[in-house]
Amino acid sequence: METNKVKVIFISGSSHSGSTLLDKVLGSHPNGVSLGEVYLTYQKFKEKPEQFDNHKCSCGVNGNVCVFWQKIFIIWSSNDVKSYNQAYSLMLDHFITVYGKHAFLIDSSKYLPAIKEIQNLNDIELYIIHLIKDIRSYIVSQIDRAKQKGKYRRFANLKHARSWYNQNKKIQDYLSSKSMNYINLGYEELCMFPKLALNDICEFIGEPQVLELSKLENDKSHLLTGNAMRLDPKKSAIQYDFRWFNRRDWILPYYFWKKVRNYNSKVVYSRNYNQIFERSRKKE
Ligand SMILES: [Zn+2]
Numbered sequence: 001m002e003t004n005k006v007k008v009i010f011i012s013g014s015s016h017s018g019s020t021l022l023d024k025v026l027g028s029h030p031n032g033v034s035l036g037e038v039y040l041t042y043q044k045f046k047e048k049p050e051q052f053d054n055h056k057c058s059c060g061v062n063g064n065v066c067v068f069w070q071k072i073f074i075i076w077s078s079n080d081v082k083s084y085n086q087a088y089s090l091m092l093d094h095f096i097t098v099y100g101k102h103a104f105l106i107d108s109s110k111y112l113p114a115i116k117e118i119q120n121l122n123d124i125e126l127y128i129i130h131l132i133k134d135i136r137s138y139i140v141s142q143i144d145r146a147k148q149k150g151k152y153r154r155f156a157n158l159k160h161a162r163s164w165y166n167q168n169k170k171i172q173d174y175l176s177s178k179s180m181n182y183i184n185l186g187y188e189e190l191c192m193f194p195k196l197a198l199n200d201i202c203e204f205i206g207e208p209q210v211l212e213l214s215k216l217e218n219d220k221s222h223l224l225t226g227n228a229m230r231l232d233p234k235k236s237a238i239q240y241d242f243r244w245f246n247r248r249d250w251i252l253p254y255y256f257w258k259k260v261r262n263y264n265s266k267v268v269y270s271r272n273y274n275q276i277f278e279r280s281r282k283k284e
Helices: 019-027 038-047 069-077 084-099 112-118 135-148 156-177 187-192 194-205 251-256 258-268 275-283
Strands: 006-012 032-034 104-110 124-132 182-186
Touching (some): 006 019, 019 032, 019 124, 019 187, 038 104, 069 084, 112 156, 124 187, 124 194, 124 258, 135 251, 156 251, 182 187, 182 194, 187 194, 187 258, 251 258
Parallel strands (some): 006 124, 124 182
16 A cells, blocks of 8 residues: 655664664665654754754765755744654655655664654654664773763773663663564674674565665765764774673673673574574584
């Protein structure tokens, strides 16, 4: 049945869960258009519209002249736009005009408030991918991020572990209690087995499977806010951050909290791509 609904792929997750990477991977699909963290872009725009005049979009030009956002900013400037869900609907109209009915929109706004705002919109077909990074990697990268800012705290690893668990659990409990259309995807499984992950995602969202990942940078990628990797040419391919392999910071919380450890194993490695190794062992 033909509908005028826009297919929206929403990436949910904690802070620093790797959503920018998944956003770019999905944007490499011929039908996918990445818009990054739409919720954050809207909030920043409402706060100070002119900040995007000199702010680079991942398509290569500044936000105020970007082929997608330029028009959206004009629409959002209207006084009639009172709420985020209204702004979102208006954005969808423009999305269809620019990319056509068969394109799907990728929104990596991550957090629950953004989901709650759009979940009841009539003009979308919502697919949620809950992206979760291995807690050991998360702890190490959060500690290094804090150190870079000159902040060092004892037992920061416990704090980050708790935050990782609470953020992910809260989103997931909400998605399952509302019976929303979602899947879990481990960041590790995405990085180690991108083709398998992409095939699973395509099946979930009902899009033709793509055989090759094309360049992650392309002209239909419009990430205006979020992680700096959106603009970094060195990070235009999938690379796994394996810092934690050689670190000890994660050991204390990981072994202390069985509940958290079990949750990590269950949700991050839910797709079982590692079975490839088991099969090869049986052949010997
Ligand atoms: Zn752009």
